[in-house]
Amino acid sequence: MSPLRRRLLFGVPLAVAVAGGEGFYLLLRRMREQKYDPHALPSPLIGKRPPAFSLPGIAGMQGFSNTDIAAPSKPMLVNWFASWCIPCEQEAAILGKLASGGLNIWGIAYEDDAQSLKTFLSSNGNPYQRLAADADGTTAINWGVYGVPETYFIDKTGIVRWRYAGALTDDVVASSLNPLLERYS
Amino acid sequence: MIPELGHFALACAVALAFAQGVVGIFGPSLRDARALFAAPVLACSHFAAVGTAFLALVWAGIVSDFTVENIADFSSAAVPLMYRISGVWGNHDGSILLWCLILSLCGLAVALFGGELPASLRARVLGVLGLVSGGFLLFTLTVSDPFTRLWPPPLDGAGMNPILQDPGLAFHPPVLYTGYVGFSVAFAFAIAALIEGRVDAAFGRWVRPWALLSWCFLTGGIALGSWWSYYTLGWGGYWFWDPVENAALLPWLTGTALLHCAIVVEKREALKAWTVLLAIATFSLSLCGTFLVRSGILNSVHSFAAAPDQGMFILALLGLTIGGSLLLFAIRAPVLAATGIYAPISRESALVLNNVFLCAIAAVVFTGTLYPPFANLLFGVQLSVGAPFFNQTVLPLAAPIIVTMGFGPLLAWKRADFWPVVQRLYLAGGVAAVVFLVVAADRHVIAALGLAGGAWVVLAACTDLAQRVRLFRVPLGQSLARLFALPRAAIGAALGHIGFGVTVLGIAGMTLALQTVAVLQPGQSTRLGNYVWTLTNIHDEPGPNYSQHVADVTVADTHGVFLNLHPSRRFFTAQHSITNDAAIHTNGFRDLYVVFADEPAGGGAELRINDHPMAPEIWLGGLIMALGGFCSLSDRRLRVGAPSRRKKMTEAVAS
Numbered sequence: 001m002s003p004l005r006r007r008l009l010f011g012v013p014l015a016v017a018v019a020g021g022e023g024f025y026l027l028l029r030r031m032r033e034q035k036y037d038p039h040a041l042p043s044p045l046i047g048k049r050p051p052a053f054s055l056p057g058i059a060g061m062q063g064f065s066n067t068d069i070a071a072p073s074k075p076m077l078v079n080w081f082a083s084w085c086i087p088c089e090q091e092a093a094i095l096g097k098l099a100s101g102g103l104n105i106w107g108i109a110y111e112d113d114a115q116s117l118k119t120f121l122s123s124n125g126n127p128y129q130r131l132a133a134d135a136d137g138t139t140a141i142n143w144g145v146y147g148v149p150e151t152y153f154i155d156k157t158g159i160v161r162w163r164y165a166g167a168l169t170d171d172v173v174a175s176s177l178n179p180l181l182e183r184y185s
Numbered sequence: 186m187i188p189e190l191g192h193f194a195l196a197c198a199v200a201l202a203f204a205q206g207v208v209g210i211f212g213p214s215l216r217d218a219r220a221l222f223a224a225p226v227l228a229c230s231h232f233a234a235v236g237t238a239f240l241a242l243v244w245a246g247i248v249s250d251f252t253v254e255n256i257a258d259f260s261s262a263a264v265p266l267m268y269r270i271s272g273v274w275g276n277h278d279g280s281i282l283l284w285c286l287i288l289s290l291c292g293l294a295v296a297l298f299g300g301e302l303p304a305s306l307r308a309r310v311l312g313v314l315g316l317v318s319g320g321f322l323l324f325t326l327t328v329s330d331p332f333t334r335l336w337p338p339p340l341d342g343a344g345m346n347p348i349l350q351d352p353g354l355a356f357h358p359p360v361l362y363t364g365y366v367g368f369s370v371a372f373a374f375a376i377a378a379l380i381e382g383r384v385d386a387a388f389g390r391w392v393r394p395w396a397l398l399s400w401c402f403l404t405g406g407i408a409l410g411s412w413w414s415y416y417t418l419g420w421g422g423y424w425f426w427d428p429v430e431n432a433a434l435l436p437w438l439t440g441t442a443l444l445h446c447a448i449v450v451e452k453r454e455a456l457k458a459w460t461v462l463l464a465i466a467t468f469s470l471s472l473c474g475t476f477l478v479r480s481g482i483l484n485s486v487h488s489f490a491a492a493p494d495q496g497m498f499i500l501a502l503l504g505l506t507i508g509g510s511l512l513l514f515a516i517r518a519p520v521l522a523a524t525g526i527y528a529p530i531s532r533e534s535a536l537v538l539n540n541v542f543l544c545a546i547a548a549v550v551f552t553g554t555l556y557p558p559f560a561n562l563l564f565g566v567q568l569s570v571g572a573p574f575f576n577q578t579v580l581p582l583a584a585p586i587i588v589t590m591g592f593g594p595l596l597a598w599k600r601a602d603f604w605p606v607v608q609r610l611y612l613a614g615g616v617a618a619v620v621f622l623v624v625a626a627d628r629h630v631i632a633a634l635g636l637a638g639g640a641w642v643v644l645a646a647c648t649d650l651a652q653r654v655r656l657f658r659v660p661l662g663q664s665l666a667r668l669f670a671l672p673r674a675a676i677g678a679a680l681g682h683i684g685f686g687v688t689v690l691g692i693a694g695m696t697l698a699l700q701t702v703a704v705l706q707p708g709q710s711t712r713l714g715n716y717v718w719t720l721t722n723i724h725d726e727p728g729p730n731y732s733q734h735v736a737d738v739t740v741a742d743t744h745g746v747f748l749n750l751h752p753s754r755r756f757f758t759a760q761h762s763i764t765n766d767a768a769i770h771t772n773g774f775r776d777l778y779v780v781f782a783d784e785p786a787g788g789g790a791e792l793r794i795n796d797h798p799m800a801p802e803i804w805l806g807g808l809i810m811a812l813g814g815f816c817s818l819s820d821r822r823l824r825v826g827a828p829s830r831r832k833k834m835t836e837a838v839a840s
Binding site: 003006007008009010011013014017018020021023024025026027028029030031032036086 | 458462465466469476480481482493494496497500503504507508511512514515516518519521522555558559561562761
């Protein structure tokens, strides 16, 4: 084998490594732009309507069913939370800001009781227009809720367009929620 | 004050490491003795600086200095002293400092024990190590600083992840990192040899002890990690094909291949290019593992918080290290031509076969691990690759390794006859066949294949040893004397194979594991396997920084109760979290394993009960493999080091 051919052959590992490195670089860039999330949990509800449910109100507020969100007048959020969940407290300020900005947010309290919910809402503020109680967690299973807090974006036609598992942050609002609001309103 | 000293020491370490790199790599071409001998001195001071930084961080952990952000975030005053120390490397910034400490320790080891090497080669090896270390120290200092101060300090730290509050954290990461990072020495040897443009038998002889040493630690580290997850996570499993486990397995696979083909380079001057490539690949895979864990690209139970910016920095380091070394490899291709020739049936061929299959497994595991992120990149789909894929692809590739492992050590170098070797192994083959038939009669074909394979490997290695010492052909005392006279490397190799066989036995036995979940009220019992498991009571017990509910479980066989087990649920108030502390009883060949999984609303206990035949053999095998490696390292030929090239040449001619 001539030295040049030998060098080319021995350059194959280098080519593979360069291609792999390029891939990693692109992945990291997309992670930074929040276009790729390795921990993303794809929701089966995206592009569909939420499954049938009818939940009672709690803490003096009105509950709702799937027909109530089948055709909202404008895009809205459904926020799953619980008074015993610490990230939900951190998220409350952001939800409050969104609600005062005119976004409709309906809440579903997951495996919670009325008294602790009242305490939670009075100390963290109440961004919810309606508040339903999923006392036994069955509806959460039907929705495929991974854990609280979890937020679903529902467009005017009642279709789920986006799901975010975990506490909303300013970054998430800016990079994901605001573009959705522009697109669907 | 102490953390500032640590921070300063870290900054010094960066400078010293780069100095070591530059002086080491370019010094030898100056033909100045001072330049040649500066590298070892720099390596020593570089280690001292990193060691000081590390001790400073440990000190901050011991005294619970919450003005250090790292300590405030991951420790608290209530955490016991042992975990305040081990917790230092239980988080991102601290663990990368441990990584750097071990890398500088490798440099120190080469500086101290590399006296037999030609001075220019030693300087270049140290230079390569210095550059790699300098890159990672710079990373630590700039984007991952463990000494960042926090002001005002919190009254108490945020506390430590309860799962990490276990002696396993004290041992598993340091041992595993030593293995991971230790391959940097083999890598540095390969690069130094490429720079010098000379890869010969002496290279194989020099690189092997270093590769062997890190292989021992990597084997031990993987076994420890597997054992830790087995007893602490309470899932009753020992290997989950988690991306981070795979990241440790990959260098182990290529490192094992490296060990075997370095022998061929040493004895026969063949497979040189392949050996150099494996040395580069093994350390590259170690680096990739570090990158994947730290950047958060992979979804894993181990990963630290995703940090794309830190990922970019490590990716750049990786690009320079791996890309540079592979480029050098391609440029130097012509000097890597093989000189030794061998027949298709020979020890060399068996080792090539071993290499082919080990690397095939590595390729499969690599593909499976990286497929999800790359599928997302290329096809835009979100998917995960799990245990079923790995089990179905790795097991068929492991089978030929198991078969050839029995024959390989008995074949002669250069050219061998197959038939006499088969005759020598009739006993091992016969026993394996009987094991297969007995177990397969119960319709457990996979377990039967695994147990037969494990028995085959163990017995074939024992046969090799027995025939070397002429067991039962000469008086026993004489056999023992022969055993002690055998080269330690031969005993070590046999032990390594026996250990692997024992692990195979354990894995095969675990496919016969039984498990059940039962909700029991005190006084109720359930059956699993040949045993009756009874919940007698649930009581409270205090712990140092947790409270716990303990279930008292008795296990009975036909002769009555023979065992009391106490699995518990621990409530860590600081973190609002609960861990399940499994109760495991082992007799060396069977684990009885109970987890107190939940306390149902109706009272009583939800118990997960497991009966694990052969489970201890999985880790026992890992231990034997590591011991075999250490035994081989104690061989006089390796300990004394390589003879000079001239002597080597005459030996080669004489043989």
